[in-house]
Amino acid sequence: MQHTGFLLKMTLLTLLSALLLGGCASKKHLKTALAYDEAGLFEDAAQSYMRSLSANRDNIDAKLGLKRTGQQVLEQRLGDFQSHYNNQRYRDAVYAYLEAERFQESAANLGVRLDFSGNHQRTYHEVRSKYLAELYQEGLRQLDAEAFATAEQHFAEILDIDAAYKDVQALWTTARYEPRYREGLTFMNSRLYRRAFVAFNNLLSENGPYKDAVELREVALEGATITLAVLPFYAPRGAMEQAAAANLRTNTLSEIAALPLPFYKVVNDPLLNNLPQISVINDPSIVLALLKSAGVRLSADHILMSRIVDYKEQNGKPARTRQTAWRKVNKEVSTDGRKQTITEYQKATYTEVTQQSSAVLRVEFSLLNLNTGMIVLTDYLEFSDQDVLHYAESAVNYKELVPGSWTHAERDLESDKIYDNSNSVAELHQLFTNKREFRTGSALMSNLLGAAGLQIARRMETYNPEY
Numbered sequence: 001m002q003h004t005g006f007l008l009k010m011t012l013l014t015l016l017s018a019l020l021l022g023g024c025a026s027k028k029h030l031k032t033a034l035a036y037d038e039a040g041l042f043e044d045a046a047q048s049y050m051r052s053l054s055a056n057r058d059n060i061d062a063k064l065g066l067k068r069t070g071q072q073v074l075e076q077r078l079g080d081f082q083s084h085y086n087n088q089r090y091r092d093a094v095y096a097y098l099e100a101e102r103f104q105e106s107a108a109n110l111g112v113r114l115d116f117s118g119n120h121q122r123t124y125h126e127v128r129s130k131y132l133a134e135l136y137q138e139g140l141r142q143l144d145a146e147a148f149a150t151a152e153q154h155f156a157e158i159l160d161i162d163a164a165y166k167d168v169q170a171l172w173t174t175a176r177y178e179p180r181y182r183e184g185l186t187f188m189n190s191r192l193y194r195r196a197f198v199a200f201n202n203l204l205s206e207n208g209p210y211k212d213a214v215e216l217r218e219v220a221l222e223g224a225t226i227t228l229a230v231l232p233f234y235a236p237r238g239a240m241e242q243a244a245a246a247n248l249r250t251n252t253l254s255e256i257a258a259l260p261l262p263f264y265k266v267v268n269d270p271l272l273n274n275l276p277q278i279s280v281i282n283d284p285s286i287v288l289a290l291l292k293s294a295g296v297r298l299s300a301d302h303i304l305m306s307r308i309v310d311y312k313e314q315n316g317k318p319a320r321t322r323q324t325a326w327r328k329v330n331k332e333v334s335t336d337g338r339k340q341t342i343t344e345y346q347k348a349t350y351t352e353v354t355q356q357s358s359a360v361l362r363v364e365f366s367l368l369n370l371n372t373g374m375i376v377l378t379d380y381l382e383f384s385d386q387d388v389l390h391y392a393e394s395a396v397n398y399k400e401l402v403p404g405s406w407t408h409a410e411r412d413l414e415s416d417k418i419y420d421n422s423n424s425v426a427e428l429h430q431l432f433t434n435k436r437e438f439r440t441g442s443a444l445m446s447n448l449l450g451a452a453g454l455q456i457a458r459r460m461e462t463y464n465p466e467y
Helices: 003-038 042-055 061-086 090-109 120-144 148-161 168-189 193-207 213-224 239-257 271-273 276-280 284-294 421-432 440-461
Strands: 228-230 265-266 301-316 318-335 338-369 373-391 399-405
Touching: 003 042, 003 061, 042 061, 061 090, 061 120, 061 284, 090 120, 090 301, 120 148, 120 168, 168 193, 168 213, 193 213, 239 265, 239 301, 239 440, 301 373, 338 399, 338 440, 373 421, 373 440, 399 421
Parallel strands: 228 265, 228 301
Antiparallel strands: 301 338, 318 338, 318 399, 338 373
C-alpha cells in the first residue's frame, strides 16, 4: 500500500513538472511572438504563437495572436497563389496553394480556425488540372524516350499532388522498375544467372509482380544453382576426431542451407556409396582421379570436401590452494563506563580454486568443379578458445576477510602482514564473486566446430563462378 502511494506521488510530481515546464516554454514563445507582432513581422509572429500553443494549448493570448497574425499570413500566401495564377505560373501557383493549405491545417490542429473563404479552391483545382496535365504529358514523352529516371521524377511529383491521377501509379512503376527488369534480361542473355537472379529478386521484393519477372527469376536461379555433393569430412586419427569431422560436416550443411541466396543445392548422390574409399581421401586431386578412373558421373557438378588438420582439447584439473587472510571483527567494549568500538584481526584461511581448459581446431576445405576438374575454392581456417576459472571459497563471510599473511595460527610474529586498504580488500573480495561455471574443452571444441561450419559456408557464399 505504501509502495502504491509512493508511485502515485511520483506520477503527480512528474505531471506537475511537465505542466510547469510546458507553461514556461509557452510564455517564452509568447513573449517572442509579441515582439515580432509589434514589429510587423507577422510570419515570424505566427510561427512563435504556434510554438507557444504547442507547449500549452490553453494559452488564450497565443490563440488570439495566432488568429490575428495567422489570418494575415494565410491571406498573404493566398495572394501569392493568385498572383502566380494570373501570370500563368502554374507550378508556382499549385505549390503556393498547398503551402497555404498546410498552414491553415497547422493552425487548426492547435485549435485556431483561419478563414479560407473565396474562390481559391475552385481556382486551385483549375490550375492543378493544367499543371498535372503538363507533367503527365512530359512524363509520357520521357517514358517513350526511355529516359526512365526523368519520367519517374515527373510521375512521382504527380503522385505527391494527386495520388489517384489517371494511370500515373502504373506509369511510375514502369519508369522505376523497367530499367531493373531490362538489367536482369541483359544478365540472362549474357548467361550471368546469379546477377540476373539478384536483379529480378530485388525488383520483386520491392515492387511485387512485374511482367514475367517471377518466371525469369526461377529460370535465373536454375542457371545459377550449383549442385553440391558433400563428401564425408576427413579426420586422420581416432574416434574423437572422426566424430568431430562428422559434426563439422553437419554444421557446414546447416550453414549452407541458411545462406541468404539459394545458389547451392546439396544432393545425396548414391553413386558415392559405391566408392567407400573416397571417405578416407583428403587430397582433391586424388578424388578427381578416382572418379575418373571409376567412370563415375555424379549428378552434382561440384564436390565439397574438408579435413581436420589439427584437433586439441585440454581440460586442466581444478587446483585448490589454501591461502592465509585475516578476519576483521568490530567489537563494542566498555571502558570506565564508556562504550567504544574496537577492531580485531583474527587469523583465517580461504581456498583459491583455479582451472583452465582450451581447444584448438585447424581445418582445410576445398570446392571442386567436376566439369572442369579445377579446385575453384580452397582455404585453411584456424580457431582457438580457452576458459579460465579463478575464484575463492571460505567458511566465513568473505566480506569480513582482509588480505594478509601469517605463519603460525597460535603465535603472532613480526613477519605477519595485514593489508587493510581499499584496493587490496577489493581485489580479494573480487575472487569470491568471480564466475564458477566452467566450459570444458569439449564444450569449447563444440563451439569451434560450429564457427568452422559457419566460416566454410561464408567462404562458399563469396565464390561466384561468373567472375
